[in-house]
Amino acid sequence: MKEKIQKFLDTDILEKYLLGDSTKEETLKAERYIAMYPQVRDDYNELQNNLETFAKMYARKTPEGLKQIILQSAKKERIVKRKLFRYVIAASIAIMIFAGSSVFFWNQNKALQEENTLVSNKMKNLEEVMKTQLEDVRNQFIVLNNPDTKKYTLRGKKEAKDLKAVAYINPVKKLSYINVSNLPELPENKCFQMWAEVNGELVNLGVIKEWDDKNKLLPLPYAENAIGYITIEPEGGNSSPTVKNIVANISY
DSSP: OHHHHHHHHTSSHHHHHHHTOOOHHHHHHHHHHHHHOHHHHHHHHHHHHHHHHHHHHHHHSOHHHHHHHHHHHHHHHHHHHHHHHHHHHHHHHHHHHOGGGHHHHHHHHHHHHHHHHHHHHHHHHHHHHHHHHHHHHHHHHHHHHOTTOEEEEEEOOGGGTTOEEEEEEETTTTEEEEEEEEOOOOOTTEEEEEEEEETTEEEEEEEEOTTSOTTOOEEEOOOTTOEEEEEEEETTOOSSOOGGGEEEEEEO
């Protein structure tokens, strides 16, 4: 079981799930593992907290601050590489002095190379996440503070009369966000899912989590005359919306 969990954690499914870039299969797998295994749930919460911390940091700092953070990350990577170089030199000297120890040092070197590769990949992923988070924070600031932004209040209907949400649409900057401030309880086998009809194509925006921050803004794809929907779907979400279960909609 531990090998199964570790194998899952070694993938980038959690990072992709957190950013909303996971496939339907990856999303279902991530949600299942988060619900079933405390270790996965702890890693997910820690990653989420770290990303939120980075986003808040960038919301306060100037681009020079971002440059400094990236430089510090690069510096840490160089330190790891220097450490690897020292181990390689030490292994070479030991091989010349103690030929019988060659296998030991080879294994040590290989393990360190694998560790360095893992660290490098994690740092690259983290930098991409930070850039994405910074861009999202910048866009949210524009939408909330730009006088051209239009505000639409949504209220649920049918089984979701208590659902409340506010959509923010900026036609000048072509940015759209929605904040779901109240999410009614549903049976365990049901969930809320968000959709957008953009230029004649239906876009799946994913399941709205009950544990989402009520102050969080969720991005909407922008297009003229676009339509957004919130539907009630089976647990885990659906590949297409159940029209009869539309509980909120907005035209923007």
